[in-house]
Amino acid sequence: MIDRRTFLAASAAMWAGASRADDPTKRGSLGCVIHSFPLRSRTEKDLSDPLKFLEFCRERGADGIQLSLGKSVDAARKLRAAAERHRMYVEGSIRPPKDKADLERFDVEIATAKEAGALVVRTVMLGGRRYETFRTAKEYAAFAESSLASLRLAAPVVARHQVTLAVENHKDYRTDELIDVMKAISSEYVGVCVDTGNSIALLERPSETAAALAPWAASCHLKDMGVESSDDGFLLSEVPLGDGFLDLKEIVGALRKARPSIRFNLEMITRDPLRIPCLTDDYWATFEKVPGRDLARALAMVKKHVGKEPLPRISNLKIEEQLAIEDKNVRRSLEYGRAKLGL
Secondary structure: OOOHHHHHHHHHHHHHHHHHHHOHHHOOOEEEEHHHOHHHHHHOHHHHOHHHHHHHHHHOOOOEEEEOOOOOHHHHHHHHHHHHHOOOEEEEEOOOOOOHHHHHHHHHHHHHHHHOOOOEEEEOOOOOOHHHHOOOHHHHHHHHHHHHHHHHHHHHHHHHHOOEEEEEOOOOOOHHHHHHHHHHHOOOOEEEEEEOOHHHHHOOOHHHHHHHHHHHEEEEEEOEEEEEEEOOEEEEEEEOOOOOOOOHHHHHHHHHHHOOOOOEEEOOOOOOOEEEOOOOOHHHHHOOOOOHHHHHHHHHHHHHHOOOOOOOOOOOOOHHHHHHHHHHHHHHHHHHHHHHHOO
């Protein structure tokens, strides 16, 4: 026979579960973006299948997923059913429309994302890195102009489907530039996917970037970062949550205060450190308006947060070892997010 204390505890747990299911803002909000598994994606080609990725991430304790959702309505419906069954969320990832001729493709993919249950779809305007892609300020200005035109084309499409397009700060826009884009588009269905580490490569401070972009935040790529000095600038690397120097509690708090329903998608990319050559002339080709103060602050930040051990390198390891480290980094990060960040 069940005693009163056990009955009350069970009832409380049942009602808590019902509340989380009925209110999306009270469900778990820490998922995984496909880019957390670049190594496994290369060895397991079908990992990019949304349904398989959902199950793969569920096994690791993630609350949701973010990846390209394709064009198949049937597959989208199956994904939605599986996500609802597991009480997980789905976010998409999409290429922005190049021009009017590309709008049909964009429209179909947004409709498919909506069918899959995604209310947010992340995009990037530049696949590469600003300081590696452009050699002159004129080249960057042309990119910025074409990107704004692309988002102007996209805005009516996502508004019609009531899906938010989240533009990532992808080592292309500095924060003030991305805010100017958001103000120019001025659509409730075009926002920002705040990457918590990318803007360091553009000499910005992570907490300041998150706070400034928070009013437009529709999604988040959550990561922690480590740094190391180099002759031509510094090295930058994703590290498991809690192992880096980012004030993750402050960042998560700022984003949640501005956007209570935001989801945080872990982007723990296991790889060799990235080179940020901010002491070279080529790096500065598109940063004519960036004050020298920002360089000084960035270098001081690197000096302050250099770890006792070098940043991890994996390229010299066997692929089996690389895969094991990748999986361990993701699992550790998900556990940290739940235990320390309340996600």
